[in-house]
Amino acid sequence: MLLENIKMSWMNIVKNKLRSFLTMLGIVIGVASIIALISLVQGASDNISSEVTKLGGNKILINIFGTPLKQGLSINEAENIGMLENVHGYSPTISGKTSVVYNGNVMEGISVQGKNDVYFTTDPDLLHSGRAINILDLESRSQVAVIGSNIVKDLFYAIDPLGKKITINGTSYVIIGTLKATTGFSLGSTNDTVVIPYTTAFRSLGVKTISSLDVFLDDTNLADETVMAIKGVLNQAFNYKEDAYTIFNMGDIIESFQSIMSMMSLLLAGIAAISLVVGGIGIMNMMLVAITERTTEIGLRKALGATPFTIQLQFLIESIFLSIIGGLAGILLGTLLANILAALIGVWVSVSLPTYTLAMGFSAAVGIIFGFMPARRASRLNPIDALRSL
């Protein structure tokens, strides 16, 4: 019986090709736009998300502005933070801008940053070649440097920079490593940076205090407690002047970024869903017309023994059929559209299985919801009136 219903539905759809096509168009457009929009937003969000996540979800960023009396954080105070519970390690930054000289060539305005070993161990993607700054460098305040990709390009064209000596702020440093080039969406580019041991930087840059500190956590779930503890140390250091520093939990930032993105994709999907509803109304309209046209057929089928349920099922299957065919076409069109748009914008897009399932589910639901009323109306037709109508 079900098979018979499906066969009949198919015949009726094929018989009215143009009308069925126009009716399905609403669903096709609705599903296609849902797929294209969700995939695009997801693609863009994945792209940005992975960049943001690279910065570290287990990281707390502290920027020190200081007070007139105390310009920055001392090494002892940084160590106090390092000894707090749930703190895995910390990486201070001491920065200055200066010139770099190699073999008579000068580069001006280079950011020189004093860092420690933790800076390198927490991000294994940082180093391009050579070695990182280690504890021995820090203890002995070695004159070593790790240089960014633009500096390699400008000062060491076709030369291996490892082992060469550069002059920073009048002092000579041995290059022990190079940094990987950062590209595209990347935040905080290190291409124009020279990294030296922070202990060395205190002396050579003439800086006495730490201006920023990255703190790495063992357990991100306890981030809030750790932030409180860090605030305690900082408040003590700066005499409870809260504007002497800012403190960011990267985990919070990533989380809120992700929730904004998923809200956006929901919003867009919602807008696309409106076109599905319009498509559904189209299906309802076509089914109502079909029932009027086929009143006699319905009456005859009832006379031959079709129960109201059977009739209802037949028309419901027909509308579900319409919406599912429309849904499949919409999936094809939407995938195509998403890929074309992605190529134009330049983001990488993948249409995920959940998106397909969602789109299919939606279109089937549209068929059921908007087919229900017409099917019910057909099932309630009085066979006597229906047969008299001819």
Place this chain on the structure above:
Amino acid sequence: MNEILNMQDICKSYFIGEEEIKVLQNVVLTMHQGDFLSVLGPSGSGKSTLMNIIGCLDIPDSGRYLLTGHDVSNLDETELARIRNKEIGFVFQSFYLLPRLSALQNVELPLVYSGLPPSERRKRAAQMLSRVGLGDKMRNLPNQLSGGQQQRVAIARALVTNPSLLLADEPTGALDQATGQQIIHLFEELNRDGKTIIIITHDCNIAAHACRVVHILDGRLTEKELIPDAAGKH
């Protein structure tokens, strides 16, 4: 002999606004297996209303109706549909074949609603088409058949569930004289094979072929001899 149909005091009225139109008034009718009955009456006398009730397309306002011994006066729509499928074969004036189905598929249709498997349906439908003389036209669509052939397909469709009662409402109304005669002969043949048949008509020449004739006038049924000049009224 088995009692197929037993109607007692069947009444049916329609209301147009406040006004009550008594379409059937205290109709009493019994039929036994193998009967060939015709219901004769002028247009508007209530023939179709009676047929709808006999055919379980409608229920009476009052009275008792036993079909093959079962009371069907108070069934709901679904139960009535099952009874129609099993016990009644309808033949209509304008055939009512589905235009996009072949003759064979049209005949199969009632068996779809009986829930028979496709192979069995096809076999029975083919047998029945051969029985009405259309063994070579099974694949034809209705519009590839003459009026008489279409009515034969409709008769095959009515017979394919092997119903207790064959119910024909003006079955020759849309056919020319000669073709109509052939159809009537088919009914006579079927009756000789034991089918219980009711033919509803306003034409006493047609009615004369039946073994029993009842007259209906203004919703009242009377069983009497044919009035010879009723043929002229038509």
